Amino acid sequence: MPPISMSHPLQVLVTGATGRTGALVVQKLQSRSESFSVRGFARSSQKAVERFGSTQNFFFGNILEPKSLVPAVEGCDALVILTSATPQMKPPAQPGQRPEFTFAPGEMPEQIDYQGQINQINAAKHAGVQQIVLVGSMGGTDENHFLNTMGNGNILIWKRKAEQYLIDSGVDYTIIRAGGLLDQPGDQRELVVSKNDVLLAHPPEGLTTSIPRADVAEVVVQALLEPGARNKAFDLVSKPETLNQSSVKNDFNALFAQTQPGL
Ligand code: NAP
DSSP: OOOTTSOSSEEEEEESTTSHHHHHHHHHHHHTTTTEEEEEEESOHHHHHHHHSSOTTEEEOOTTSHHHHHHHHTTOSEEEEOOOOOOEEEOOSSTTSOOEEEOOTTOOHIIIIIIHHHHHHHHHHHTTOOEEEEEEETTTTOTTOHHHHGGGOOHHHHHHHHHHHHHHHOSEEEEEEEOEEEOSOSSSSOEEEESTTHHHHSOOTTOOSEEEHHHHHHHHHHHHHOGGGTTEEEEEEEOOOOTTOSOOOOOHHHHHHTOBSOO
C-alpha cells in the first residue's frame, strides 16, 4: 500500500506516455483503477489517440518547456519518467558500410535525458509529488559503452547524471535500469535485480541481459505500491522465458528487498 499521506487512488503522471514502455505503464495503471488514477504526458495528441483511442486524462507539452509540465504534475502523488532521446538510423554512406546513428536537432541526450529529466524532477518537487519512478538503462558505468557512441550522444552518461540529480532532489526515488528491451509478453520470465552493471560484465549462466517492456512496466507499477522500492536504484533483467508454463509469478516484495539505495 502507498503511504497514508498519499491519495487513494494514487494520482500518477506518466511522461513518455506515447512511448513503447510508457504506453504499457499507462495501460497497466488504467486497468487497476481501484489503486491508481493515471494521467499521461505526451507531445503528440495524434499519437495519444492512435495508442489509446482518446486524449482523455492526457496533458500535452514538451519536457524541454518546463511550463508545459506544471498543469500535468499539479495534484499528483507520483511521477513516472519514461521519456528518452531516441537515436535514428542514417542510411550508410556506401553500400556495405555500417549504419550511423543521429538524434533529431535539439533532441540530443544532454537535452532530453539530462535537462528534460531535470525539468520533470523540478516540476514534480515543486508540486509536492512524493515519489518519482525513473526508467533508465543499464550500461551507464561504462563510458565506452556502444550506446554512448551512437550519434555522439553519450546517452548513458547523461541518463546517469540525471539519476544522480533525482537522488539528490530529496524526493523518494525508484530508478529502474533496464537491460535490452524486448517487445514480448510479460509474466513469462523470472526477473532479476542487480547493481552497477555487474550482470553485463559477468552474466551468470541461465540469465539474459534483456527484459520485455511489459515486465519493466509491471515493475514500475509495483514500485508505486511497494514501500521496499523507495529510494532504491537497480539494474533489471530476466531469465529466459519459461517454456510449458502459462505465467511466472514474481514476488515483487522479495525482489525489491534485494535492491539498494544510492546510484
Ligand atoms: P520510447 O518508445 O523511445 O519512448 C520515449 C518517449 O519519450 C516517447 O514517448 C517520446 O515521445 C518521449 N519524448 C522524447 N522527447 C520528448 C520531449 N521533448 N517531450 C516529451 N516527450 C518526449 O522508449 P522505450 O524504448 O520504451 O524505452 C524506455 C526507457 O528504457 C528509455 O529511457 C530507454 O532509454 C530505456 N532503455 C531502452 C532499452 C532498449 O533496448 N531500447 C534498453 C534499456 C533501457 P513521442 O512518443 O512523441 O516520440
